[in-house]
Amino acid sequence: MDTNQIIEYLKNKNTDKVKFAFADIDGVLRGKVIHLEKFIAGLQSGYGFCDVAFGWDSADALNTDIDATGWHSGFPDQQCFIDISTMRFIPWQNDLPFFLADFSQTDQGAAEVCPRTLLRRLQKKxxxxxxxxxxxxxxxxxxxxxxxxxxxxxxxxxxxxxxxxxxxxxxxxxxxxxxxxxxxxxxxxxxxxxxxxxxxxxxxxxxxxxxxxxxxxxxxxxxxxxxxxxxxxxxxxxxxxxxxxxxxxxxxxxxxxxxxxxxxxxxxxxxxxxxxxxxxxxxxxxxxxxxxxxxxxxxxxxxxxxxxxxxxxxxxxxxxxxxxxxxxxxxxxxxxxxxxxxxxxxxxxxxxxxxxxxxxxxxxxxxxxxxxxxxxxxxxxxxxxxxxxxxxxxxxxxxxxxxxxxxxxxxxxxxxGSAFINHFSKTRFWECKEQSRYVSDWELKRYFEII
Missing domain, CATH: 3.30.590.10 (Glutamine synthetase/guanido kinase, catalytic domain)
Known part of the structure; x- marks a missing residue:
């Protein structure tokens, strides 16, 4: 179905809301439930997400080592676009309409670090x-x-x-x-x-x-x-x-x-x-x-x-x-x-x-x-x-x-691409740095009494 057909289809289903999500650098889905009217209004212009979504790790700690976002950016919105071809309905949530999204249509930095956008480019190649x-x-x-x-x-x-x-x-x-x-x-x-x-x-x-x-x-x-x-x-x-x-x-x-x-x-x-x-x-x-x-x-x-x-x-x-x-x-x-x-x-x-x-x-x-x-x-x-x-x-x-x-x-x-690798490398080094700060059970058992 094209965009107009999907809009008409959802209206005929008498649904008043839509759920959509995108995958962050760790593959964790982040998204929203929005009103049908907001869904329709944003199909061409996109939907704003605070760019901190590209700076959080999987525990929502802000990675301060990256360039894509941070206190230096002021955390503006980045425009996320729904891929209408991904429409499906969540059977365990009363058939709530669901879509996947990415940042492939944006001219901002999000497109350079969005995993789905990266795979889109390789698919085209x-x-x-x-x-x-x-x-x-x-x-x-x-x-x-x-x-x-x-x-x-x-x-x-x-x-x-x-x-x-x-x-x-x-x-x-x-x-x-x-x-x-x-x-x-x-x-x-x-x-x-x-x-x-x-x-x-x-x-x-x-x-x-x-x-x-x-x-x-x-x-x-x-x-x-x-x-x-x-x-x-x-x-x-x-x-x-x-x-x-x-x-x-x-x-x-x-x-x-x-x-x-x-x-x-x-x-x-x-x-x-x-x-x-x-x-x-x-x-x-x-x-x-x-x-x-x-x-x-x-x-x-x-x-x-x-x-x-x-x-x-x-x-x-x-x-x-x-x-x-x-x-x-x-x-x-x-x-x-x-x-x-x-x-x-x-x-x-x-x-x-x-x-x-x-x-x-x-x-x-x-x-x-x-x-x-x-x-x-x-x-x-x-x-x-x-x-x-x-x-x-x-x-x-x-x-x-x-x-x-x-x-x-x-x-x-x-x-x-250099932009993606620079960002992804810094997120993996961040993961190593975060892990190095913590004392493990193994360390306690091995060193607490004996060393």
Whole structure:
């Protein structure tokens, strides 16, 4: 529907309000509920948000190290624009109309640091190169019989999981919480975040959901909305969901793997597949993989954006630690899946569930296209067997080192622009600085009495 049709449609539904949101640098949705008349009035001119939204971290602490906003800016409004193609209705909120927004139409600085706007630019570049990018992100997360109040009261310790035991692919466990389980599948489908599959993973109260693939920007939209929606649906059931990459050192981490393929613009031919190749791989996908491998060490914060991200990226924990690829190999950073043309794709396995989907998908697409543009040969052989034990190049092991590499290299600026990289780097250094100020339980236990 075009703008006029959407306005008429909403009026005919007798709705008096609309909800919309945009994703900040951490992928956290920030938005408003506005009156229908305000919605109509702002469709062309936009809706003002205080630019502090680009300076807050995930805990709403103001990052004083960045240029995009701060006391020096006076905190003016920046104009946010709704993307009418994202219209859907929130079934667990009485079918409230909902839209996603970004800052792609503004001539102010917000456009330079908006994650969705960044992915929009890469989407256009991909199309201009003659490719349709088909993507999907899948997520694992832990569920608890807790609320934000009870968790805070327990200081995030001794939490009560939704179910007990290490029971991946369980048929029993979801049946014991069937109302919540089927609400997730059904309500997300009604919200235009359709799931290909939903099942338990190994660990107490862990679920995994794979979203049905879509064009890259729509896929990122659905990934962002899945994370927010799961939390809202869980709260309706008196539960809490966490998408931390590693909430407990004794339990598995939570991944956010990215599946991707390039097709012709008519979406008739999967350009990653070649029946004549011994591994069924086209030259295009080989360049795409080579590009991702080459760029990986320089853009790790896009895939692992938090201090906690790197607690998941350890050996023998079902997460990659090396610059590697393989054929259906779950120990490598990149996994080729190519049994047939329809399903042939590349899985980037580095991201955890704590990623900002707009940035994680942008990193995958940009680095893959870089390999195609520069015709980078795939000299790195496919890893056979255990990638942890073969002496392969290691990925950065913490956020500070990863951000330092990103900020010092010209490559990320070439891929994403200097304005975005300068801003994003400063937000990741801020994260490191904030973490360094706090005394952990580990430090207390290790040093309080003995040292």
């Amino acid at each position: 991909c199309t201009d190169m003659g490719f349709h990018a088909e993507f999907a992100q899948e997520f694992e997360w832990f569920n608890f019989k807790e609320t934000s109040e009870t968790i805070a009261g327990k200081h995030y310790r001794n939490l009560n999981p939704l179910s007990s035991g290490m029971f991946g692919y369980s048929v029993l466990r979801p049946s014991q919480n069937s109302e919540y389980y089927y609400d997730l599948f059904n309500e997300l489908g009604k919200f235009d975040v359709p799931l290909e599959g939903l099942h338990t993973e190994t660990g107490p109260g862990v679920y995994e959901a794979a979203i049905i693939h879509d064009e890259v920007l729509a896929a990122a939209d659905k990934a962002v909305l899945l994370k927010a929606s799961v939390k809202e649906i869980a709260a309706k059931h008196g539960l809490m969901a966490t998408f931390m990459a590693k909430w407990n050192e004794q339990l598995p981490g939570c991944s956010g793997h990215i599946h991707q393929s390039l097709w012709d613009l008519e979406k008739k031919s999967n350009l990653f597949f070649n029946e004549e190749d011994p591994d069924k791989m086209s030259d295009l996908v080989k360049h795409y993989i080579a590009g991702q491998l080459y760029c990986l060490p320089y853009i790790m914060p896009f895939y692992a954006p938090t201090i906690n991200s790197y607690k998941r990226l350890v050996e023998a924990a079902w997460a990659p630690t090396t610059v590697s690829w393989g054929l259906d190999n779950r120990t490598t950073a990149l996994r080729v899946i190519n049994q047939n043309e329809k399903l042939a794709r590349l899985e980037t396995r580095i991201p955890g569930s704590d990623t900002n989907p707009y940035l994680a998908l942008a990193a995958s697409l940009a680095s893959g296209l870089y390999g195609i543009e520069n015709r980078i040969p795939l000299h790195v052989p496919a890893t056979r067997g255990n990638a942890y034990t073969q002496g392969l190049d290691k990925l950065p092991e913490n956020l500070y080192d990863a951000t330092m590499i990103m900020s010092k290299s010209p490559l990320p600026m070439e891929l994403f």
